[in-house]
Amino acid sequence: MKRQNFLSSLLALGLSLMLLLRSAELGNGIRKGLEICSFSVIPALFPFMVLSVFICKSSLADFFAKAFLPVTKLLRLPKDSAGAIFASLIGGYPTGAKCISDLVISGKIDRKSAERMLCFCVNAGPPFLISAVGTGIFGSTKTGFLLFFAQLFSAAVIAFSLRFFTEKSSFPEYSAFLEKKSKASCLTESVISAAESCFNMCAFIVLSFGLLELFENGALFSAIKSPIAKALFSGAVEVTAGCFSAGEAEGFSAIIAAGAIASFSGISVMLQVASATEKSGINLLPFLISRFFHAGLTSGFVFAFLHLFCEAAEVFSVKGGSYEAVLSASVPAAVSLLCMASLFLLSLVPPKSEKEPLFSRILHKFNR
Secondary structure (H helix, E strand, O other), X not given: OHHHHHHHHHHHHHHHHHHHHOHHHHHHHXXXXXXXXXXXXXXXXXXXXXXXXXXXXXXXXXXXXXXXXXXXXXXXOOHHHHHHHHHHHHHOHHHHHHXXXXXXXXXXXXXXXXXXXXXXXXXXXXXXXXXXXXXXXXXXXXXXXXXXXXXXXXXXXXXXXXXXXXXXXXXXXXXXXXXXXXXXXXXXXXXXXHHHHHHHHHHHHHHHHHHXXXXXXXXXXXXXXXHHHHHXXXXXXXXXXXXXXXXXXXXXXXXXXXXXXXXXXXHHHHHHHHHHOHHHOOOOHXXXXXXXXXXXXXXXXXXXXXXXXXXXXXXXXXXXXXXXXXXXXXXXXXXXXHHHXXXXXXXXXXXOOOOOOHHHXXXXXXXX
């Protein structure tokens, strides 16, 4: 025990000295991280996070549970998992993990189901892949859509494969909410929760960029000659930095590397998932193992798509864009705001009866 404490103290002292001696490089990396967070990450991802958390917390979760019941049955998951699955596809990395953790804490899904869901519900959001990586880094929106669908297919393969390693869920087909909340309360909690997630995500991004700046100016990183290898190294630490490094490489290999990096998610996102699921007690080992399969499948789908749409090869290989500010006026972000407003209005409609059609209930609400 004393030996472990001595080694820990020695390591902490060494890191402190390195940070003091390399404070200029560390500061440059932190400034880069802050710039990316303020001009790119927060403007684009925050609306998606609010929308995703609102779906999970409000009565819209019941709507998605019934609408996607065939999907949850096929995957052998509790019906209440549908809202979290949908939220993970639009909200970005920490949102899916946060929604899954909340479902476990509220008793709507079991831990075994949550462990499976984490394997395919931690994905890059549409604004990141389409706007930041596709348009901003590679200068092609089509490339962004290609990366998004490759990741989507990869997550679907993992979700469908895992159903064969579990028994059918014992949770009831329809379950009531344990706690009824008003729509205003759900919206307030969604904004606060999304703000906390954004802050945590940006904190990890800033720290990762600072550490990567130290690595990039070190002898080990300088010894790596391949741009793709450097991108994969950076992506193993932080997704945004890895994708940005991939954009500096040439050819289809850069796009394939970006897809692998986005699906692997990096140590930064893994720590965010661990923080988001801490209170629920979910075992993260299956999630960590799945990252390698997710990255491999996504890169395979990207490779197949690039060769399948060979007539668009020149468009996909175009590189260069304004990464720093591309997300501040993101079309996906604007669409998410419209969707959030529409879904919020839809959630205001109280169900009068199970047999009454949805559109009749909406008309009844506005005719009152």
